[in-house]
Amino acid sequence: MSEDDRAVARERIIESMEQSAEVYGLSRSAGRIYGVLYFSDEPLSIPELVDETGYAKSTISNVTRTLTRIGLIHRRSSAGGGRRVQYTAEREIWFILQDVFQQYVQREIQTTLRTIQRAQAQLPDESETEGERIEELRDTYEDLQEIVTLASNFTAAELRDALESYDR
Amino acid sequence: MSEDDRAVARERIIESMEQSAEVYGLSRSAGRIYGVLYFSDEPLSIPELVDETGYAKSTISNVTRTLTRIGLIHRRSSAGGGRRVQYTAEREIWFILQDVFQQYVQREIQTTLRTIQRAQAQLPDESETEGERIEELRDTYEDLQEIVTLASNFTAAELRDALESYDR
């Protein structure tokens, strides 16, 4: 009974992770695979993940690669046994979010900013409406870049503290 | 020539907005429609947006609705003239990001947190591994919720200042 309850609770949270994965632009399978690894006591191999999740081997292979690249899970090659690679979940969610920020948000901001700067360079300084709009955009994106750069170097606790203790 | 250059610069930035839209989970058409409105001096009606973007009327109708719901553009019913509804872009990007955070990120965090709490309530306090994992998750999400709540009440300048002046 308590065993069942625990399984139900675990399943609910994994379903929630599936949904979160979709919000962050990943597939549902990615959420489930991460969830199973999150609750697993030991590292799991691909065949074990197939058993636990019900997905096809090829799906597990593809998804684990992208999850590894993003940094949500870690890959260990266990040289010893028959099984060759094993996966563990990164449990420090703050690290994951930092990575997402660094890799996606910051990158997105940077390319946009570069486009704006290039467009601005081509327009000589006749301050038409167009020019002002672009100027506005540039200022905003420079602010954003600064904020994200700073924030991504903080720990969660530091960030929270910085915000809580700030007196306007 | 300068006219052409300006058009080219504008087009580049709008293309960049199309790409950003995809990153944020919107369609390319949403990015273009927002971009055209961003650079327009006056509010535009749906037929005018059809001319400017080349999209079908129905597409404009659907996309403007979702953009309005999200808060990226504003809808004005100009009671006077023949045209009935007109749209303007929200140019304060920080407002947009705040809304996104409030509506999506915070909501996502809250539902996850609620799921975790409910799961935790069902498990009595036998501190098994499962229980510890869930406890861990809960702490993290409570931190996240606090951070997002605080951050979404700051202006961009305040946030930047808070981060820059924080001394660890």
Next chain:
DNA sequence: CTGTTTGTTCGGTTCACTCCGAACAACCGA
């Protein structure tokens, strides 16, 4: 060397999403 286990790659299917065109509803001016 042969059989088994593991992991990757490739082609195909299914499904959701985007966008379009057509039909419809609401409203205005003659």
Next chain:
DNA sequence: TCGGTTGTTCGGAGTGAACCGAACAAACAG
């Protein structure tokens, strides 16, 4: 009342992504 304009809704075509199964490559055990 009747055309003209505007906006919404609906069904369908095209497209991309998720996932699967099969084929293939690599490594180990016997």
